[in-house]
Amino acid sequence: MEIKKELPAIFEEFAQARRNSFITAKELKDKDIPMVGVFCTYFPNEIANAMGAVVVGLCSTSDETIPEAEKDLPRNLCPLIKSSYGFAKTDKCPFFYFSDLIVGETTCDGKKKMYEYLGEFKPVHVMELPNTQSENALVLWKSEIIKLKEVLEKHFETTITEEQIREAVHIKNEERKALKRLYALPKLVPSPISGMDIYNILYGSTFKFDKKAIPQEIDKIIEKIKAEYEAREDKTRKPRILITGCPLGGVSEKIIRAVEAQGAEVVCFENCNGAKSVEELVDEDAADIYEAIARRYLNIGCSCMSPNPHRLRLLGQLIDEYQVDAVVDVILQACHTYNVETLMIKRFVNQEKGIPYMSIETDYSTADAGQINTRMAAFVEML
Amino acid sequence: MLSLGIDSGSTTTKGALFDGTNIVRTQVIPTTSNPKESMRRLYEEMHTDQVGYVVATGYGRELLPQADKRVTEITCHARGAAFLCPKTGAVVDIGGQDSKVILLDRDRNVVDFLMNDKCAAGTGRFIEVMMRILEEDLKNIDQFVAGKHPVNITSMCTVFAESEIVSLLAQGVDRGDIALGIIQSICKRTSFFAKRLNLHDTVFFSGGLAQFPIFCRTLEEFLQLPVVTHPMAQLAGAIGASVIGYQKAKQILK
Numbered sequence: 001m002e003i004k005k006e007l008p009a010i011f012e013e014f015a016q017a018r019r020n021s022f023i024t025a026k027e028l029k030d031k032d033i034p035m036v037g038v039f040c041t042y043f044p045n046e047i048a049n050a051m052g053a054v055v056v057g058l059c060s061t062s063d064e065t066i067p068e069a070e071k072d073l074p075r076n077l078c079p080l081i082k083s084s085y086g087f088a089k090t091d092k093c094p095f096f097y098f099s100d101l102i103v104g105e106t107t108c109d110g111k112k113k114m115y116e117y118l119g120e121f122k123p124v125h126v127m128e129l130p131n132t133q134s135e136n137a138l139v140l141w142k143s144e145i146i147k148l149k150e151v152l153e154k155h156f157e158t159t160i161t162e163e164q165i166r167e168a169v170h171i172k173n174e175e176r177k178a179l180k181r182l183y184a185l186p187k188l189v190p191s192p193i194s195g196m197d198i199y200n201i202l203y204g205s206t207f208k209f210d211k212k213a214i215p216q217e218i219d220k221i222i223e224k225i226k227a228e229y230e231a232r233e234d235k236t237r238k239p240r241i242l243i244t245g246c247p248l249g250g251v252s253e254k255i256i257r258a259v260e261a262q263g264a265e266v267v268c269f270e271n272c273n274g275a276k277s278v279e280e281l282v283d284e285d286a287a288d289i290y291e292a293i294a295r296r297y298l299n300i301g302c303s304c305m306s307p308n309p310h311r312l313r314l315l316g317q318l319i320d321e322y323q324v325d326a327v328v329d330v331i332l333q334a335c336h337t338y339n340v341e342t343l344m345i346k347r348f349v350n351q352e353k354g355i356p357y358m359s360i361e362t363d364y365s366t367a368d369a370g371q372i373n374t375r376m377a378a379f380v381e382m383l
Numbered sequence: 384m385l386s387l388g389i390d391s392g393s394t395t396t397k398g399a400l401f402d403g404t405n406i407v408r409t410q411v412i413p414t415t416s417n418p419k420e421s422m423r424r425l426y427e428e429m430h431t432d433q434v435g436y437v438v439a440t441g442y443g444r445e446l447l448p449q450a451d452k453r454v455t456e457i458t459c460h461a462r463g464a465a466f467l468c469p470k471t472g473a474v475v476d477i478g479g480q481d482s483k484v485i486l487l488d489r490d491r492n493v494v495d496f497l498m499n500d501k502c503a504a505g506t507g508r509f510i511e512v513m514m515r516i517l518e519e520d521l522k523n524i525d526q527f528v529a530g531k532h533p534v535n536i537t538s539m540c541t542v543f544a545e546s547e548i549v550s551l552l553a554q555g556v557d558r559g560d561i562a563l564g565i566i567q568s569i570c571k572r573t574s575f576f577a578k579r580l581n582l583h584d585t586v587f588f589s590g591g592l593a594q595f596p597i598f599c600r601t602l603e604e605f606l607q608l609p610v611v612t613h614p615m616a617q618l619a620g621a622i623g624a625s626v627i628g629y630q631k632a633k634q635i636l637k
């Protein structure tokens with residue numbers, strides 16, 4: 001906690017990136033820079049970046065527009081889908097507003113069906129994401145990536161060269177490496193940075209559109225944090241929590257704060273707010289760059305894959321690397337795929353890793369905040 | 384030295400004084416709309432010079448400034464159950480508003496737990512509502528269902544179960560048969576919920592329903608594990624809090 005106050009303006013700037021970038025978005029558009037709106041970690045950013053477009057995440061995080069969405073969509077649908085759709089429908093999200101094209105993937109059932117309606121408000125292109133990770137799937141996914149390139153070329157009346165793609169791959173890899181350096185800080189015991197701060201920086205970074213500048217900015221933050229840490233006197237170890245499951249979006253405050261208020265620290269995010277979307281790099285030297293991109297993205301361990309071995313692989317690796325004491329699996333209400341996987345994750349965490357596990361099902365409302373606090377407190381007491 | 388445990392629940396606030404070996408005094412007062420005030424009142428009634436450590440637990444655990452420590456009801460409940468019945472391997476608690484299952488290890492520490500706080504079905508509230516429709520006092524439940532043949536209640540939701548019962552009554556089904564059906568439904572549901580944790584040892588049953596033998600027996604049937612309870616089961620949270628408090632105080636004195 002004390003760290004946050006000390007951090008320089010640059011840090012705040014990251015946390016506030018989303019807010020500020022409303023203006024930035026407008027400025028970009030004034031400069032004729034195309035904007036592609038996306039909803040998922042599977043979107044191969046490099047292809048859009050190669051033509052100089054900026055990519056914005058449209059996953060919405062507030063329950064504000066859910067009532068509006070529920071006029072069209074069933075109530076018992078994941079809040080992330082409802083909220084995102086609601087923002088699109090009500091035009092309340094400037095990023096959605098400024099997006100020239102929306103790209104979705106056939107991930108979970110709720111999302112892909114929602115895209116069918118989204119087309120009523122905006123041009124939408126849906127990539128056919130396989131739901132297995134076989135070699136056949138790779139062939140399909142690679143062809144979908146090439147198709148995306150063609151769709152972009154046609155939509156924006158431009159051409160995307162392989163050279164540009166390779167350049168974009170390099171820049172994106174450098175960004176990933178920088179973000180990894182940041183979120184790896186909690187490998188130190190105790191962690192030099194709170195989970196809430198990591199979350200905010202990672203989230204904020206997705207709204208930093210000058211991708212080339214990110215590594216330098218992140219490294220400045222890292223340096224500052226390290227200096228603070230050196231000077232810190234109290235270095236008692238706290239229980240170390242890893243968060244996995246659905247993207248946190250609208251429940252980040254509720255969950256992360258509840259953990260950290262109980263005297264534990266979130267040292268790692270396995271989900272799409274952290275390692276799942278950042279950890280793996282694209283092989284820059286691959287002869288076939290499309291295949292390298294396809295492979296990198298298809299490897300993502302999301303529960304919409306069946307089976308989903310990569311989630312366990314990454315989870316196991318992170319539990320070891322971050323000396324994790326316990327795992328919290330966050331399930332957004334009505335997310336069937338992650339909910340079904342809780343059993344598999346629990347078995348893996350309890351039996352193979354021998355540490356406690358808890359799953360929490362929640363939504364974007366604040367109604368269950370008290371209950372979540374109690375559960376977290378009891379969970380931390382257990383450690 | 385004594386330790387004081389205070390458990391602020393949604394309907395009652397409970398206190399227990401522990402001397403290191405025995406629970407020397409307990410007290411229960413209703414929780415008013417001002418839970419902070421109820422805690423303060425109980426604290427003042429029970430606190431003496433001999434009390435060296437105070438632990439607060441339950442929903443209102445943050446509301447007692449005099450508490451030396453705040454511990455969740457999960458941890459306290461487990462500790463209290465293990466104190467009352469040392470064989471306890473797991474706790475099943477059916478409260479007024481929620482139900483919970485707690486798994487203990489050999490050293491009687493909490494290793495896992497589940498809470499159902501989203502839905503009234505499977506809580507004491509469910510049975511309360513149903514008994515009201517049957518116009519029967521819950522107190523007499525054991526006699527009321529003796530020798531009856533349970534009807535199958537299929538609805539999983541309090542509201543739908545209510546209309547199911549109304550229509551059963553309209554068909555002239557025996558009220559005792561319906562009541563036994565309700566008991567089976569709640570125990571079955573609770574045991575499905577509980578079995579998500581790896582229960583394997585004696586189950587300590589607490590909450591308001593635990594005092595009725597019919598609930599213990601039915602739960603035992605569905606769980607296929609020995610189910611025990613204790614006359615002080617309702618005080619398990621407060622007792623656990625006082626036991627934890629005593630240990631803390633001893634650690635400090637050391």
Ligand code: SF4
Binds near residue numbers: 041108272303
């Ligand atoms: S959890 Fe799966 S579907 Fe959701 S954003 Fe991440 S990769 Fe996409």
Ligand code: SF4
Binds near residue numbers: 080111
């Ligand atoms: S959280 Fe689950 S249901 Fe919601 S969009 Fe992601 S995968 Fe789909």
